[in-house]
Amino acid sequence: MSRYLLDKFLYTVDRDPELVERYREDPAGTVAWWETERANKILNCVDAEDSTWLGFTEEERRALRTHDHVTLFELGAHPFLTLTLFIAMFEHDHEPLGYVKAYAQRMSHIQLPYPDITT
Amino acid sequence: MAELAAVIASTHHPFYYKTSQLPPKDRPPFAEEWITKIERFRQTLTAAEPDVLVMVGSDHFHQLWLDNMPQFLVGKAPFFDANWYNEEREFGLPRMLLRGEEDLAAHILRDGLDRGFDLAFSNELRIDHSITCPIITLRPQADLPIVPVYTNIFAPPLPQPRRFVQLGRAIREMVESWESDQRVAVIGTGHLSLELGGPRQFGEHGPDPEFDRKAVDWIASGDIDSCLAEVSLESLHAPGNATHGFMDFMLMMGVAANRAGEGQKADHVETVDLFHTMEAYFTWYPDGVPEREPDGRLSSAASSASEERSESGGEQ
Numbered sequence A: 001m002s003r004y005l006l007d008k009f010l011y012t013v014d015r016d017p018e019l020v021e022r023y024r025e026d027p028a029g030t031v032a033w034w035e036t037e038r039a040n041k042i043l044n045c046v047d048a049e050d051s052t053w054l055g056f057t058e059e060e061r062r063a064l065r066t067h068d069h070v071t072l073f074e075l076g077a078h079p080f081l082t083l084t085l086f087i088a089m090f091e092h093d094h095e096p097l098g099y100v101k102a103y104a105q106r107m108s109h110i111q112l113p114y115p116d117i118t119t
Numbered sequence B: 001m002a003e004l005a006a007v008i009a010s011t012h013h014p015f016y017y018k019t020s021q022l023p024p025k026d027r028p029p030f031a032e033e034w035i036t037k038i039e040r041f042r043q044t045l046t047a048a049e050p051d052v053l054v055m056v057g058s059d060h061f062h063q064l065w066l067d068n069m070p071q072f073l074v075g076k077a078p079f080f081d082a083n084w085y086n087e088e089r090e091f092g093l094p095r096m097l098l099r100g101e102e103d104l105a106a107h108i109l110r111d112g113l114d115r116g117f118d119l120a121f122s123n124e125l126r127i128d129h130s131i132t133c134p135i136i137t138l139r140p141q142a143d144l145p146i147v148p149v150y151t152n153i154f155a156p157p158l159p160q161p162r163r164f165v166q167l168g169r170a171i172r173e174m175v176e177s178w179e180s181d182q183r184v185a186v187i188g189t190g191h192l193s194l195e196l197g198g199p200r201q202f203g204e205h206g207p208d209p210e211f212d213r214k215a216v217d218w219i220a221s222g223d224i225d226s227c228l229a230e231v232s233l234e235s236l237h238a239p240g241n242a243t244h245g246f247m248d249f250m251l252m253m254g255v256a257a258n259r260a261g262e263g264q265k266a267d268h269v270e271t272v273d274l275f276h277t278m279e280a281y282f283t284w285y286p287d288g289v290p291e292r293e294p295d296g297r298l299s300s301a302a303s304s305a306s307e308e309r310s311e312s313g314g315e316q
Helices: A003-014 A017-025 A027-037 A058-065 A068-073 A079-093 A098-105 B016-021 B031-046 B084-091 B102-114 B128-140 B161-176 B211-219 B224-228 B243-256 B303-315
Strands: B005-013 B051-056 B074-075 B080-084 B094-098 B120-121 B146-151 B183-190 B270-274 B278-284 B289-291 B299-302
Touching: A003 A017, A003 A058, A003 A079, A017 A027, A017 A079, A027 A058, A027 B005, A027 B211, A058 A068, A068 A079, A079 A098, A098 B146, B005 B128, B005 B146, B005 B161, B005 B243, B016 B031, B031 B270, B031 B278, B051 B102, B051 B128, B051 B161, B051 B243, B074 B102, B074 B211, B080 B128, B084 B303, B094 B128, B102 B161, B128 B146, B128 B183, B128 B303, B146 B243, B161 B183, B161 B224, B161 B243, B183 B243, B211 B224, B211 B243, B211 B270, B211 B278, B224 B243
Parallel strands: B005 B183, B051 B146, B051 B183, B074 B120
Antiparallel strands: B005 B278, B074 B146, B080 B094, B270 B278, B289 B299
């Protein structure tokens, strides 16, 4: 389980307009590239000082590849990061509030207590 | 010593700016009431004639990240750029530049450390909508220097609710021990019940109206004890998964407390029931509601506080 790395993916993609579009268009390719090239990068540090130990589980990788925000929630990814990025990718195809209401509807089976998001 | 001119607590709805910028004919039906109440709220800060603003908010994973996460952080810099690409993208917020008040920031850092708050600091901080929303609603000319104070209500493990109240009480004492003749307003923003990214988001009203009613009562009446007795890190999951932002309101109840640490009734209370969240606005005047003398100077008259309260408190 690597909640931190899920959050790191969502965070680093959401803040970069090119990556937002790339992840929307090619989720599988973007996730594979990111895990190889970016997952171990300590933000604000030079390449020579990358980490050496970070990787997704297969379940996490699959959730990201398939834009599966419900599973991301169930895995404990930070809900604010997921929502913000998914609004950026998909809301413009919907009526006002239509996307965020459908997003909630797809999670309607989830009961309290919600999955822990502590990293 | 500096004077605590006003204490203000508010929700920070990122869509207010966009809503208020629309031509009246294009505005949604709730806009008029919202804008009217915000303009009245703005008057409560204007009347206090502040020189400096201490701004309490929470970074939403913009500059503060999980590889290096402070619990409480003070911004000490001559300027603060503001708002981020994803806030422009999602909320239509403008880029802003605010001046910093470094002398007060340095005083809060030194005095806070000496009081047992291990405050982190930043000398280059790009602030986000938790601070710019209240600038837009309360001081749109953005002309006053600020001291940002960020709290972690976002990335668990979080500090306990009582710690927010304690820091609020300390901020009041620290402002009042600043060797300056400036008038300081402390403005903080948080949330009532709120769900983001979960099944209860964007409903017909906030996810827990019962919590909202109790929360507004606690804040408006300054009932810190009841609030602390009921609110815990665990209990805040129930009203909505983003409700830990309520702890910034608890911090502001601490700032508004009297010198004995007892919570105080707010002098201005207003709420707006929006479609997916309740907005709430509170102002306290620790030294009485400001009044104008005939010659234009400010004076403070505690006797007028109760009148103001009865006029504006009826809508809570």
